[in-house]
Amino acid sequence: MTQEKTPLITDEMRAHVGKESEPYTLEVDKTSIRMFARAVGHTDPIFYDEAAAKAAGYRSLVAPPGYLGTPVFNPSAAARRGRDLGPQPSRPLTRILNGGTDIEYFDDICAGDILTATSHVASYEEREGSLGQMLITTTKTVYKNQHGNVVAIMTGTGIRY
């Protein structure tokens, strides 16, 4: 006899789809750009040397592909955000895997930029895979710069099981 599994996705979760988060701030500075570029192993000087970046037509050091600023850390704000995970599935899922990342760019991001991001859940999906019953959450984050222009949209896929 097969037993029907309880769906992971609740009505509360369905109602949460599309709801924008509070905006949060990310800083793009020279030190973080160099650190990100170094961690990846980039060799192009536009990520390290401001004169080289300017000679290539940029305002300052260029954000390497995948780098969308560093969230401004504040212990009290981090504690608040920790509580804002959105509605939880019908049973607790403790394991998390990153399922995928997609970034679309609309403008340059350079050192000195201050980005403001808002995120929303684009979809919840339930799948039966090698790991058993999995919850796939697709999140879209829109990044605007200090001039109010959208510079990037990131689509992230999270897998919980």
Next chain:
Amino acid sequence: MAAKWNDITEGMAIPELKKNCSTQQLVLWAAASGDFYQIHYDKDFAKGTGLSDIIVHGALKHAFLGQLLHDWLGGNGKIKRFGCSYRGMDFPNQDITCKGVVTRKYEENGQKLVDLEIWTENPGGKKTTPGSATVVIHS
């Protein structure tokens, strides 16, 4: 050598980028990206979750694919979009080969565009991080 519009053909492979992460590189990435999940640097913790060893961050492989495109463009273009799925795990001290193939070359709204299939391969030749990208070529 920068990518040149006239030299790009559909089906052509772009130069490979070979990576091999030390555990030190993973720690460097954890700090740079703000992803401090212990499965990427604490072997006991990783084993406790059922993994055989610490694993390479998915987002680092995404960034590797970004470098693959950036180095190919060589200043003669920009990445418009790039994305990938994390289908298989990669481990430190193992080769991660980043590859790309041009799937489409076209002009749209006055822009010279190229679509690519991009991916990382593990030492067994398995595509652990399949993805796609669109880049703008300047000239």
